[in-house]
Amino acid sequence: MKRIILGDNAEVLPTLPEGFARLIYIDPPFNTGEPQKRERIRVVATDGAGDRGGFGGRRYEVSKVESGSYEDDFGDFEAFLMPRIQLALRCLTPDGSLFVHLDYREVHYIKVALDRLLGRKHFKNEIIWAYDFGGRSRNRWPSKHDTILWYTKDPNDYVFHFDEMDRIPYMAPGLVSKEKAKRGKTPTDVWWHTIVPTAGREKTGYPTQKPLGILNRVIKVHSSPGDVVLDFFAGSGTTAEAAIRHDRGFVLIDSNPEAVRVAATRLARFEPECIGFELPPPPPPPLPLPVPSLPPPLPSSPSFVADTAVLESTPEPSGPELSTPEPSTPEPSSPEPSTPEPSTPEICAEVPPIGPGVPEICPEVEGPLPVPIHVEPVEPVSSLHDFTFPSE
Structure with a gap:
């Protein structure tokens, strides 16, 4: 199952089958109080004055590129999010897991609400995703982490593939054996991982895009090959790309046309089913360069x-025709008789x-x-010291 749906998740979730997803991961809006938009620019080299300078005196023209955005201001965030999570729980398998990715603004309120909805025994981990990138505040400790809440539908029966964890280096490898240092250690509930690099291949230009490394870890450990992963705040489609890379299916839902367009373009090579919109046509392939044709081989002739x-x-031409003069001195040592030149x-x-x-x-x-060919005799070289190098 590879499906991208454009629509309000509160309306789409009730139409989905029951118990089809082994894992639900959502990265909802963080209720920042401001529209989420990432400014992008396009830089093109120019021979003129240009807007910016570069290396070697080069000049560049800079233009803004249209970027996706969405409103991120909710008067009652809990009232917005919790009914949608409740609708999605029916889509989970009995041994499935729910991951809710938030930051410091709303995570405490949603944690209490999820405890009320599912029960505190269903809560398994508060995972801290820590990163060290971007600006730093001068009037408070800079906020450099997000929080991911992990709940299970059944507190005693859930998917957790310990051996699928990616290993990380020891911070003090000298304190453990060489075998352990080479193997690495398993992560804890604090995950150090950089954000999506500005010029990285993952970058789609969509605001709040999360790195594949985080989703790879969640999907490998908390689902199995052949399972389906549900993300009803799909954004740029990182969940789906991580799922398909590890032989899982996916269902994405988002109400933002820009989000599903970015996700569909990103996942086009996997041929997803697009519902509520059409997949943008791929760009036409470049025209092949003309290949010069060689003349056909000449027929063999005596x-x-x-x-x-x-x-x-090489004789000089004496007229409209060229002729080859006879050698002035015959070669007596030649064992073969001279053959007249063919016309x-x-x-x-x-x-x-x-x-x-x-x-x-x-x-x-x-x-x-x-064709005159003259070959000078070459003296043998006995060692590297026989070479002489010209001075510059």
């Missing part, structure tokens, strides 16, 4: 010279043969064109 002998001199079309010695054993023909001349 008048062709298949094995060209090395000639000693055939010219062989171009400067052009490599087109086919094996077939030389190129110059149609402008009729006589063979001699």
